[in-house]
Amino acid sequence: MTGAEALIAPLRALVTTLGTGTLPAGGPLEELRTSATTSHRSARDAQGGAQTLDDGWAGRGADAAAHASESIATRHRRSATANSSSASIVDVAGAKVGQAATEVHRLLDSFARAANSLGSALYRIEGLLALLPVALNHVARGAAIVAQTRDELRADAAALLANSKHPAPKRVPAPATPDCGDGAKDGSLAVTLPNGKVVHAPNARAAAAVRAALSQRGVPYLWGGTTTQGFDCSGLTQWAYHQAGVEIPRLAQDQDDAGVRIDQARVQPGDLAVWDGHVAMVIGDGLMVEAGDPVQVNPIRTTNLNQGFQGFYRPR
Template identity: 35%
Template sequence: MIDLSGLAQPLLDLLSSFGSGVLGTGGPSDGLRSTATNLDQIIALSKSSINNVNTVWDGQAVDAVTAKALRVQTSSATLSDTGTEMATVVDQAAAYVQTGQKELDGIVNSFLAQVSALGPALGTPAGLTTVVASAIDHIGQGMGVVGRVQDELGTQTAAIQDLTPAPSSTSLASVASGASNLLSSVSSSGLSTAASTGSSLLGTVASGLSSALSSSSSGSNGSKTSTGGNGTNGTGNGASAGSSAGSSTDGTGVKITLPDGSVVEAPNEKAATAVRSAIGAVGTPYVWGGNSPGSGIDCSGLTKYAYGEAGVELPRLAQEQHIGNPQVSPGDLMPGDLAVWDGHVAMVVGNGQLVEAGDPVSISSIRTENSGMEFYGFYRPTS
């Protein structure tokens, strides 16, 4: 008599080793989302702190502090977004395994149902032949499910790899330890290859996230001379402007990758287009009264040109470009906002930086000081 339990055993073993795909409360995706939430809270506090400092303090020193704080704010926002995206990938990987587990369970039940349906014929040569053929067919189906889920998990591990920043320190090690157990917890021997690959990739998540946060918080400011608008030369601190950390309140934010590699979020497509256009003019010589990157440009000509590319009309004179209400606080700056003086104007691009028509057009640290000019404030033309 053929051992029917032996024929079913490979399917039962595959099902038991496959894993359920159920992560449970406090799993890796919860850890990633919790970290993202904590970072969002840090961003909110930093906005308030930046605004308070700028209320009671001014000058080059506070400009340097503000620029650095905005860079950390941008980095925190990027890490928060990355953590949320990673959590989504983790959940999708678990869902793939859950689906595979249900399919394997169905395959096992199908085989057992076919055996039961044979009834008395099970003891005949024809019946035994049918059982063996059915067992081979169902095992093949089971291995097909395993192969497909391996491919699906391969896609998810590739997505994690794309999201993982350069490795460094371990301040988010708790997130890594949870994430590194993802694929081994949702699958074991049936998906050992995929689990090993995924665990290795997910194991770098926290150290990578921590690295970006650590490097951003230790950034330094330089100093640089810029050419003021409308023919006036001004000196300010050096290197890059505007915060991207704040997200648009209406959900219409647009991501921009800056020349330094940081990813920022403009409040809308018009602001994003203006930022891209202004950055595209970097290197253009300063020409008083110039209106286009092709023939030279001045400060207000740059911002007018950039916003013109976005379909937004600005006044020609720098001191008249303080449009958009209400005035934007330093802690709430977003790409596309304008820094306006009584004789100069520059555009915030994000990550503690702004772009302005010096000689030539360049990116520099955000500031409120410009050769003794009166600073009118920050404005959002698209508000």
């Protein structure tokens, strides 16, 4: 090893430590992507099974089977999302390592040019002394690049850990008895809307929930609100179904776990429209009630700012 090579050896060690950021074929990243694809496919299959059951089978057994199929589909969807997210995190982390390695290699090239510029003086003590501060500067810059990349990768590792520890969604069990339309407080399926039209819910509990939600029109929006003094979106739907004797999860993104997915063409009063961070209740006649500011009735929609739409769900 020449004197110049000895001066820059720490920087070459940093290059070896960094690696290239490219994972070998057939490794964990490919497994994550394959798992995400499989989970997406399983979710579609389970959802199709739930829809088939809902179309061609009625009664207590059908309700329980459809509920189970929908719960399986939800678990697979969330698994697919987590795996896709993890694969994206790994891709980004690899790109960061690759970029850092490129920058350190540029420092090596820069040092080589500085050393070559000394000509024959490179092999004398005065030449090495002149090259020493250049080497120290390049090594320090390389160490800073590695330190910054390490900090960024630490955040990526935390995100991966959060994905792996994503809590299982709470689930509301399927009803133990068949719904014959007389389980709510007044037993009526008919609901009179604010525009005067009369609609009919799929069961008495849904009808009672719609009436309860509509009774809160004009109540102000309150983040985290779950009482008649103020509601947020999921606070309103949870409160309304509680009045009907049905308990559903507190958070908007979890309220789909309380029911079976319904096609938009078949929605009925009481069904929930669920986004990643918002939820509203269908009331019929192409309308829904939601906790805006204040609680209000609006046309049914599937867009809400930039949030992903999860679908329509009928609580059980």
